[in-house]
Amino acid sequence: MSRKEAGRFSILIFFALLLMPANAYAMHISEGILPLGWCVLWFAAAAPFIAYGLRRLKRVSALDVSFKPFAGLLSAMVFIISAMPIPVPTAGTCSHPCGTGITGILLGPGISVLVASVALLLQALFLAHGGLSTLGANIMSMGVTGSIAGYLTFRISRRLGLGLMPAGFVAGVFADWSTYLVTSFELASGIRGHDPLFPLFAKIALAFVPTQLPLGILEGFMTGGMVALLNEKRPDILVKFGVIKQKEAEV
Amino acid sequence: MEDNGACGCGLEGGGRGKGKIDARIKLILFGFALVLIITSKGFRFLSAALAVSVASCLLMKVPFKKFSHRFPEPLFIAGVLFLIKALSGGGPGLVLHLFGLKVYLSRSGIFEGARLGLRVVAAVSALSLLTFSAPFEEILSALEWLKFPRQLVEMAFLAHRYIKVFLADAQAIYHSQKNRLGYSGMGRSLNSFGIMAGSLTIKTFEQAQATSLAMVQRGYNGKLPTGASDIRGYPGRGEFVFAGSALALMALLWIKLQ
Numbered sequence: 393m394s395r396k397e398a399g400r401f402s403i404l405i406f407f408a409l410l411l412m413p414a415n416a417y418a419m420h421i422s423e424g425i426l427p428l429g430w431c432v433l434w435f436a437a438a439a440p441f442i443a444y445g446l447r448r449l450k451r452v453s454a455l456d457v458s459f460k461p462f463a464g465l466l467s468a469m470v471f472i473i474s475a476m477p478i479p480v481p482t483a484g485t486c487s488h489p490c491g492t493g494i495t496g497i498l499l500g501p502g503i504s505v506l507v508a509s510v511a512l513l514l515q516a517l518f519l520a521h522g523g524l525s526t527l528g529a530n531i532m533s534m535g536v537t538g539s540i541a542g543y544l545t546f547r548i549s550r551r552l553g554l555g556l557m558p559a560g561f562v563a564g565v566f567a568d569w570s571t572y573l574v575t576s577f578e579l580a581s582g583i584r585g586h587d588p589l590f591p592l593f594a595k596i597a598l599a600f601v602p603t604q605l606p607l608g609i610l611e612g613f614m615t616g617g618m619v620a621l622l623n624e625k626r627p628d629i630l631v632k633f634g635v636i637k638q639k640e641a642e643v
Numbered sequence: 644m645e646d647n648g649a650c651g652c653g654l655e656g657g658g659r660g661k662g663k664i665d666a667r668i669k670l671i672l673f674g675f676a677l678v679l680i681i682t683s684k685g686f687r688f689l690s691a692a693l694a695v696s697v698a699s700c701l702l703m704k705v706p707f708k709k710f711s712h713r714f715p716e717p718l719f720i721a722g723v724l725f726l727i728k729a730l731s732g733g734g735p736g737l738v739l740h741l742f743g744l745k746v747y748l749s750r751s752g753i754f755e756g757a758r759l760g761l762r763v764v765a766a767v768s769a770l771s772l773l774t775f776s777a778p779f780e781e782i783l784s785a786l787e788w789l790k791f792p793r794q795l796v797e798m799a800f801l802a803h804r805y806i807k808v809f810l811a812d813a814q815a816i817y818h819s820q821k822n823r824l825g826y827s828g829m830g831r832s833l834n835s836f837g838i839m840a841g842s843l844t845i846k847t848f849e850q851a852q853a854t855s856l857a858m859v860q861r862g863y864n865g866k867l868p869t870g871a872s873d874i875r876g877y878p879g880r881g882e883f884v885f886a887g888s889a890l891a892l893m894a895l896l897w898i899k900l901q
Binding site: 420421422423424425426427428431442446449450453454457458460461462463464465466467468469471472473476494498506507509510511513514516517518519520521523524525579583585587591592595596599600610613614615616617618619620621622625626629 | 673678724728798810854
């Protein structure tokens with residue numbers, strides 16, 4: 393098949409997905425999709441981040457006894473947020489946000505990885521969103537990449553002088569899109585067989601564009617709205633987690 | 644957010660086979676079955692694994708609707724991957740005429756895609772069998788016994804305990820927003836959704852403070868009892884025999900049905 397034809401077929405998939413009437417879903421890699429070697433590799437890749445998160449959680453919990461319960465309860469919140477169907481107008485479907493943007497902003501990337509890992513474990517067991525064999529891959533995409541992207545973009549946006557709401561928006565968008573890109577890469581590398589990696593990655597990324605691109609923007613609005621609401625109603629929470637300084641909260 | 648089971652489905656699902664087989668044995672059997680499913684090259688073993696999982700769930704009287712709720716997401720992703728594989732695989736195949744385009748479906752791609760789809764369905768069925776047959780607390784205790792990080796187990800215990808509380812809160816907020824036209828139009832919907840998510844974060848924080856205070860009053864010192872101490876010993880000889888036989892049978896089937 394020529395490159396031109398492959399391109400045409402990818403466009404066909406794109407439009408086929410636009411016409412799909414069913415719900416679309418957050419991009420968790422389902423149980424059984426990845427070959428064993430890739431499952432092991434992604435677990436190994438996620439392990440250092442989890443170990444770092446656990447060390448950090450231990451250190452913070454030693455100072456504040458309410459922190460571990462908060463992290464646990466935040467996992468429940470991420471579970472619920474990432475199971476909430478929100479309408480994606482361009483795709484004519486509903487999809488689910490990731491929720492790691494806000495946890496990355498509040499808790500920092502280390503503990504946010506743990507929160508996402510627990511939410512992913514619960515989703516795999518109760519909803520079959522994701523799976524146990526693919527837990528490592530999903531932790532890498534949603535937990536590690538989403539949290540780091542959300543945290544870094546928020547911090548950089550704030551340094552550039554953006555307000556809380558726009559910075560939250562940017563963090564939400566990048567947390568979602570980076571999750572989606574890494575998931576596409578994981579899927580492509582896992583199922584490619586003898587096919588070249590990058591054309592397949594491009595096709596998978598393109599196939600999920602109708603839902604994931606607008607979903608990222610919606611997640612941006614959601615994250616921005618959350619940060620703005622927290623700043624308005626409970627700025628002490630943002631101060632406690634170092635998102636804003638005490639001076640900013642008093643203004 | 645409608646209360647249609649989209650989020651809460653299966654939260655109370657486990658426990659039908661509780662007390663009969665140790666959760667650790669179930670977890671090990673599931674892990675082994677999953678490895679066999681993932682490494683299976685043909686259709687026959689995958690079909691057998693799917694049939695056994697579905698039959699076991701039906702024998703445990705798991706409602707079919709509840710069981711089938713677990714498949715839309717995996718099937719959606721598997722469907723997209725099937726399309727990509729079928730459209731991009733090499734070699735001879737079928738030609739379809741769609742919207743003035745000649746679409747070539749590769750035979751090897753269709754085969755690969757179908758195998759991938761069946762593998763996903765078989766693996767999800769096996770996972771469903773595990774979660775419907777063992778209560779969540781037992782699975783977590785077994786995971787801890789198998790050296791899963793304790794702090795993650797504690798977080799999962801707490802999260803599991805509060806999902807329903809937060810879900811009820813989220814539904815209450817959603818319905819009150821909806822009754823006040825909070826979801827009429829895109830802009831309002833986004834605003835309402837952000838407020839709902841933010842309110843949930845505030846409730847999470849407040850609940851965490853109240854919970855930790857109550858836990859400290861009851862002697863919490865940073866370690867939450869997770870139930871793993873209840874399963875300190877090893878499973879009985881009968882369970883070992885059962886597990887050994889099941890593992891051997893699965894391995895034999897995997898070899899024979901390749």
